[in-house]
Amino acid sequence: MHAPPYTTVVGLEVHVQLLTQTKLFCGCSTRFGAPPNTQTCPICVGMPGTLPVMNRRAFELALRTAVALNCQIAPFTKWDRKQYYYPDLPKGYQISQFDLPFSFDGYLEINDAKGRFEPKRVGIIRAHLEEDAGKSMHDEQAGEADSKIDLNRAGTPLLEIVSQPDMRSPLEAAAYLDALKLLLTYLGVSDCNMQEGSLRVDANVNLHVNTPDGHVVPTPIVEIKNMNSFRAVERALAYEAQRQYEVWTETGQRLGDVPKQTRGWDDVENITRAQRHKEESSDYRYFPDPDLAPVTVAAEQVEAVKSALGELPADLRHRLELTYNISPYDSDVIVNRGRALVDYYLEVAELSGDGKLASNWVTQDVLRELKDRKLAIDEFPLRPPALAELLKKVQAGDLDTTRGREVFLQMLDTGKPAAAVMAELGIEKVDESALVALCQELVAANPKLVADVKSGKLQAAGAFVGQAKKKNPNVNPGRVREICLELIGRM
Amino acid sequence: MSLVELTATELLAELASGRASAVEATRAFIDRIEAGDQSVGAFLRFDPQPALEQARQIDQRRKKGERLGRLAGLPVAVKDLLCSRGERTTCASQMLENFVAPYDATVVARLKAADAVLIGRTNLDEFAMGGSTENSAFQKTRNPWNLDCIPGGSSGGAAACVAASMAPLSIGTDTGGSIRQPAALCGVTGLKPTYGRVSRFGLVAFASSLDQIGPIARTAQDAALLLEVIAGHDPLDSTSVNRPAPQYSQTVRQPLAGLTLGLVREHFGEGLESEVETAVRQAVAVYESLGAKVKEISLPHSKYGVAAYYIIAPSEASSNLARYDGVHYGYRTDEKAMQAELAAERDRAASAGAEAVESLDSPLVRLYRRSRAEGFGAEVKRRIILGTYALSAGYSDKYYLKALKVRRLIRQDFDRAFQQVDLIVGPVTTSPAFKIGDKVNDPLAMYLVDLYTVSANLAGIGGIAFPCGFSSSGLPIGLQLQAPPLEEDRLLRACHMYQQATDWHQRRPDFGF
DSSP states (O other): OOOOSEEEEEEEEEEEEOOOSBOSSSSOBOOTTOSTTSSOOTTTTTOTTOOOOOOHHHHHHHHHHHHHTTOEEOSEEOOEEEEOOOTTOTTSEEEEOOSSOSEEEEEEEEOOTTOSSOOEEEEEEEEEEEEOOOEEEOOSSTTTSOOEEEOSSTTOEEEEEEEOSOBOSHHHHHHHHHHHHHHHHHHTSOOOOTTTTSEEEEEEEEEEEEOTTSOEEEOOOEEEEEEOSHHHHHHHHHHHHHHHHHHHHHHOOOBTTBOOEEEEEETTTTEEEEOOOOGGGGOOOOEEOTTSOOEEOOHHHHHHHHHTSOOOHHHHHHHHHHHHOOOHHHHHHHHHTOHHHHHHHHHHHHHHSOHHHHHHIIIIIIHHHHHHHTOOGGGOSSOHHHHHHHHHHHHTTSSOHHHHHHHHHHHHHHOOOHHHHHHHTTOOOOOHHHHHHHHHHHHHHOHHHHHHHHTTOGGGHHHHHHHHHHHOTTSOHHHHHHHHHHHHHHO | OOGGGSOHHHHHHHHHHTSSOHHHHHHHHHHHHHHHHHHHOOEEEOOHHHHHHHHHHHHHHHHTTOOOOTTTTOEEEEETTBOOTTSBOOTTOGGGTTOBOSSOOHHHHHHHHTTOEEEEEEOOSGGGOOSSSTTOSSOOOOBTTBTTBOOOSSSHHHHHHHHTTSOSEEEEEESSSTTHHHHHHHTOEEEEOOTTSBOOTTBOOSSTTTOEEEEEESSHHHHHHHHHHHBSOOTTOTTSOOSOOOOHHHHTTSOOTTOEEEEEGGGGSTTOOHHHHHHHHHHHHHHHHTTOEEEEEOOTTGGGHHHHHHHHHHHHHHHHGGGOSSSSSSOOOOHHHHHHHHHHHHHHHHHHOHHHHHTSOOHHHHHHHHHHHHHSOHHHHHHHHHHHHHHSTTTTIIIIIHHHHHHHHHHHHHHHHHHHOSEEEEESOSSSOOBTTSSTTOHHHHHGGGTTTHHHHHHTOEEEEEEEEEOTTSOEEEEEEEESTTOHHHHHHHHHHHHHHOOGGGOOOOSOO
């Protein structure tokens, strides 16, 4: 099968609701799920005579995000009115930022632990703050009943993050979204809940088609909306690339031949559909909002934000790999689960003195149990000191991994420390001389096996381990094997 | 002497000393309104009962020796452009005919806290757009000095009610001259404060970067009293100045020594009627006799003021008035009629083919169109169209952004001028009040009414207008003083100096009551 003769080019626009207590320009709560229109006031419903006052906290959260996205921060930024008519936009304009966004020219690093694409930087064109609109609930049979408007969301602070068209596959787009969500979660600026609409994604996609005569032709850009999960974004982009290639084969339309199209993703049918797009809606008649003062940001303020950022996912991965010598895959697994798991891992690694062993146990056993028991890491009964105690014993050869797992599960269920569980299970370290005596006994009793080993069938040594475990379940299998081979070698 | 003939300051002294009660004062003005407002039409609504009830409570509290507000018992009229909790605020527009605000404008809250008696709501040009109050959707207001003439606008009712002794104090708003021009044409004292000196919260916006609320009164002293109650920082208005307001009424009587007045060369050009020019020059002579020096200065960009104003103000208005769309509150078109209209169009279009059907309005768009077409008056629609055009893609550089540049130049002109002079003195209008109906069909002539006043709004500085003479036909002529930002105190003191030396401000119209 040939690779398709085109590259998919993707840029993403992400709207993120910031985790503020109150709205961007009034004191109403931003809590999700309240009965319709109960979290409103004259300001956010746009009553005559009301005026907006900027929520400083929202600006701080936005600033923090932009700095973490390596953006330039504008020393002077202002608010603009974006004007259009819609029933869920009570003022007839949205307060947004047009030509002087508070941040621009940043980047986000993406990589794939499985190595399906090369690590790269995705450029951030700009990130700006704006207020959200309300929600319209339309009657299914148009004209049969009234549409309903809920303005609880109107005025909630939104950060719009616009990427460069730097992604070259649906996979890269999904990786960008994962990385962005992780970053926002680490920063604590958004809960990124797509179901509740606190993270929304629109994608711009087109193809660079390689023609047989060696040219690269860009196809018209399509904007995709209505994707309600990262998985949906990936699927929509894959569908759209295929569709655009078919359209190109049929019509030969290039970028610029037709106006930009907006298509909606249908998650049930797994297709995109053209949305009705009215020409006249495109002139938003932006102008500076005279009700709001421009915001100035001093260089010292940016520095202060920078130094207060804390360790971000990329730095953390790097540190884990360097300090504890764990694989990029493992560091990815740990870091991607969020700061709380990282802290758990770090404590286990430090207390046990073996970062690699800690990583194996955390990424396999701990994560498996978290999943099975539907727990968050801070609810996990086995705390780092207890786990580290167990790992020390495993490391010292007091018990093997299999027995270690038994102990781990018992510790989890009973809350008892490793030593107590081991005593109950009768696990104790077999001392070296007893071990040697046992091995000598086994070697003497199994001439056939000895002959096999001598003739080069090293796997026959496994049978000694099995027999040893039957006689004493506490023996260290690795050590039994070693001693037996050594004894046979001397024969 | 009747209580309605007193200045607010005098009346306050009567109330404080117990020689008059708040109920008596309120009753006197109510009687005056009931007798005379059928001729003048200054009030859109006035409701004697709540006003009297409020006055009664103030009298009771006074008797008990309670601490009372700064304006305790003084009736104050409010332009029907400021929200007052639980009351209608119409903006003289059909669009908001039944709009009841669920909150108080900051200025209204401050008046209530000062124990002013809110006596009624005064008429205006719809959404404050106009210079004659003829654009009110509900009624005409007549000039008490000549009932055939306009009172000026947009605060026509606010100025006329003070001139006609129907209120000792009233609240106006000024976007391009809407306090100063009607004050001049009605022979009263009106002050437009520096932008940001008085909170705009609760003032229904016309042009947000230009709108200011200010006092209209008979004297500088009365204006000082009202300004000190309404001025000051407001956390609800991001554009309000974060500096405490001075106690204007404490300083207003102190004369200004060594005053230098600037006479603007460009103010005495074409269009200025000779009677107005004579009165202004005589007023300047009065100041000279009081020790002031006069300097001729130039505001070279003032000639572009009206043009820039009529881009910026409509641009902001087109945005501010977008919310009146028939969806959330305010006027909505008859939906049944609208649906019927659309259905008929759909039938006609069906025979013309699919494209004709496609091009029809959606019901939502038609709801917007009809509600706005029916709810707004002609002048408001004219300005919305102007502003929408000036902000459109491809035109905003040529119009809106250009106008902003002119605005900066005008501000620079003032900055330079105030390096040389303390105050700028000149006319308020080119002529006294004109006849009702004279300019309704000539919007451009109507816009030029703002010639001498718009610059202060564009520059954000304060200005005061007060009477300095009368025309041969007996109409008041106004004088304007303009000051550097936040120098309201200087404006009031200079005005008071003049009013101590002259008696134009004491003359009252006789319109038959």
